[in-house]
Amino acid sequence: MNIYSEDNNLIIEDAKDFDIADILECGQCFHFTRLDEHDYELMAYGKYLHIKQKFDEINGKSKIIFYNTTLEEYNLIWSDFFDMETDYEAVKNRILNSDKRLKMAVDAKSGIRILKQDFFETLISFIISQNKQIPHIKQIVHTISKRYGNKIELMDGRFVYTFPTVERLYDVSEDELRDCKVGFRAPYIKNAVEKVYDKEITSEKLKRMSFNEARDELMTIKGVGEKVANCVLLYGLSFTNAFPVDVWMKRIMEYMYFGKDTKKDIIEKFAYERFGEYAGYAQQYLFYYGRENGLGK
C-alpha cells in the first residue's frame, strides 16, 4: 500500500482487500450516495468525503482517490473509519479455516471491510432499520441529517449535511421525528437519544464492557433488541464477534447449516462457536453475498 498527496487529493495505491463498492453497499452503513461505478460520496464523523477507486484491468490493482483530503485528515479519521489497520487476508484465512464453505462468499465480496462508524449515528440508524428496506433507511437518515445535521458547503456550491449530534436531536420532538417518516420508531429514537444525552449510555463505557454486558446495556433502550444491538456492537463499537441475525441471515444460515426453521438465538450461538471473534466478519461476507444471490430463496 502506497500513500501520497497529489493536487489536494490523497491517493492510495495497491490497497489490499479494499473495494469501495463492497464496503459501502454491503448493508453496514446508510449515509452515502453512489455517483458512479466505484465512485461515492459519504458523510462520517462530521466530514464529507468524495472517494473514487479505479482498477487496473490487467493486474487488478487499484488506485483510491480521496478528493480534497490531507494526510492529516486521513490519519485522523479515514484510516480508522475504513479499518485500514486490520489485515483482512488474515481475517479471511481465519474464517476459511473455520469453514471452507464460505469461500464463494469471501471471494465474491473480497473487498469488504467492517467500517468503524460513529456509535450514536449507528445506534439511531439501526433503530430506524427495523422492518424497513435499505433504500428507505438511507432516505430517512438523509432526511434527518438534512433537517437537523450541520450544513457543509462544497466547492461546487452544493450543500451536504452531517448526521446530527445527540445534543441537537435531544431538542427534536417525537412528532418532528415522525415527520421524517420514522413511523412507530419515533419513541424508540427518543428513548435512545435521552439515554445517550444523559450519558447513561456512552460508547466509552460500552467498549470497556464484555460483549454480553454491552449487549444487555444496549437492549435497555426501547426498540433495541438482539439484532439491532448486534449491529451497533459490530459497526459502531468494533465488537467483531457480534453476529446480527436478520431475516436474510436467518434464511442464509438455515439454507447452509440447518435445513429447517431455526431460532435466531440458536443461529447466533452456532456462529459464535464456529467463527469466534471473527463471527462479525463472516456475517458480513455471508449477508452481502447471500442477499445478492437470493440464498435460501
Added chain:
DNA sequence: CTCCAGGTCGTTG
C-alpha cells in the same frame, strides 16, 4: 389489493 421489509414490543397461552 395484498405482501413484505437488515425487528421489537406487549399480550396471551
Added chain:
DNA sequence: CAACGACATGGA
C-alpha cells in the same frame, strides 16, 4: 418461555 399481532411507511 413460545407464539402472535400491531406498529408506519413505501415499493413490488
